[in-house]
Amino acid sequence: MTAVLLIEDDDRIRLSLTMALEDEGYTAYAVATGEEGIAEQRRRRADTVLVDLMLPGMDGYECIRQLRRDDDVPIVVVSARDDTHDIVAALEAGADDYVVKPVRVKELAARLRALRRRARTVLAPVTSVLTFGALEIRPEAGEVRLDGVAVAVTRTEFRLLCELAEHPGLVLSRQQLLQRVWEYEFGDERVVDVHVGRLRQKIEADTARPRHLVTVRGLGYKLQP
Template identity: 70%
Template sequence: MPSVLVIEDDDRIRLSLLLALEEEGFDADGAGTAEEGLRRQQRSPADVLIVDLMLPGLDGFDAIRELRRTDDVPVLVVSARDATADIVAALEAGADDYVVKPIPIAELAARLRALRRRATTTVRDDDGWTFGELAVRPEAGEVALADRPVPVTRTEFRLLVELAGHAGKVLSRQQLLQRVWEYEIGDERLVDVHVGRLRQKIEPDPRRPRHLVTVRGMGYKLQP
């Protein structure tokens, strides 16, 4: 049974989420503050986390940053804040997905399952790919730049593998949402923010990318 930890300070919302997720087949646990949630995750790691942003004390953004120092567990932000700046900030902090309240429980459960499935599915390729100084090794789960390891999240890694496996070909944002996030319909900002994060890690000059380039009006491609 997949496990989920819900970090939400509103007792009513947290309890309703826990009950609904248990009916959807999850082993659900909850925490009312980020500090409590981080302690629980450290003691008994869940398969996937739901994090609200407006938390007392340590807010959701800082909680995700703190979590990412040691843990690459999939994180889904569920928040009433729908401003683009908030969505981008949460994804840049290290969240894998972001949805705005209210969300139907069936859709929430589907997103959680997709996040967990991606986290537990091994991408396999015997040889990997090399693009100049950039190396992508799916079998080893590694990315290297000039022979130095590049730390990437699981979602960033799957995105890079998808682009590397279609090197030289343009993949639209919708195609990447379907192949990496497993969403038939989703917010294309997920793709844009994760591409931006990857560029910060693999490009000598992220403002003038040489590897991961934008094809205006079409999508992204990894240059062979």
């Protein structure tokens, strides 16, 4: 049974969300602080971690960074904050997804299932090396290289890059990318924008004038062949 760790300081939300997740078939356990969450994850290693941002003591951002240093467990932020800055900061800290309170449990459960499927999926298209000038993507090896040098990317960034690389020159909308990479029918398109921005920092010499990962205004993104 899939185990979920909830790090949430609000007693009412912590109890109700734990019970709702158990009703959805998860083994759920919860703590009230980031420090407790890190210790609990090291002890029991949940399959997915849910983190609130407004925690006492260590805030959610630092909690995510420390969790990410330990392993690559899928991390979902569950927060009342819906400002773009907060979403960007949480994803930059290492979160895989962001859900705004009040939480719809069925939607959250669907996202958790998608995260677990993505974690288990091995990408293996026909072409072993996808080349875009100095950029090389090796889906079967899980590698990205720029000018022959390995580029460190997260699992989600890699899936996003592979999806674009499998359709060279084709514009994919944010909604299409949410469906294909995150496996969400509906979701916050800012998640796509943040991951594109992070990829550009790693593969573009000039993020203001990207050569590889290009924005097509009003339509979406493409990987330039």
